Amino acid sequence: MKIVSSLAMVVAVGSIAGCATSPEQITSVPLNATKHNASSIAQATLAPMGSQTDLWLFVSGVPIETSVPARLYTYVYSGHCGGLGAKPVYELNQSVSTEFYSPMPGFHLKKNVPVAYDTLRSGGYALVVKQAPADGGQDIFCGNLG
Numbered sequence: 001m002k003i004v005s006s007l008a009m010v011v012a013v014g015s016i017a018g019c020a021t022s023p024e025q026i027t028s029v030p031l032n033a034t035k036h037n038a039s040s041i042a043q044a045t046l047a048p049m050g051s052q053t054d055l056w057l058f059v060s061g062v063p064i065e066t067s068v069p070a071r072l073y074t075y076v077y078s079g080h081c082g083g084l085g086a087k088p089v090y091e092l093n094q095s096v097s098t099e100f101y102s103p104m105p106g107f108h109l110k111k112n113v114p115v116a117y118d119t120l121r122s123g124g125y126a127l128v129v130k131q132a133p134a135d136g137g138q139d140i141f142c143g144n145l146g
Contacts, residue, residue: 054113057111074109
């Protein structure tokens with residue numbers, strides 16, 4: 001079921017981004033759960049939008065102590081999930097509220113990264129999803145973008 005949901009999300013994102021990009025430029029990146037959210041899965045889908053990158057985030061679940069509605073903070077770090085830079089290079093927190101765009105369970109967010117798709121995909125960047133500071137601010141997912 002989770003694979004079907006993920007596939008549906010990729011198809012939906014492809015449909016949305018289809019006007020601006022070709023299918024080979026839409027990339028899905030699995031995000032690995034940390035020990036704080038071990039039973040959940042997540043996926044980021046990236047698509048070029050001129051000099052920026054659109055990012056759709058699907059999260060299957062959050063730690064039980066997370067407030068409702070869930071507030072998820074996302075960051076792009078230099079490095080990789082096993083060795084992140086000291087500070088994020090991009091904070092993607094214009095909006096942190098999760099939304100439901102489909103009947104699939106889980107949380108969905110749309111973000112805009114102020115850097116070109118090719119730069120993000122060139123290696124050396126990781127996406128981190130964190131709980132809100134009020135919920136502990138723990139890293140709950142990480143995925144290498146390149």
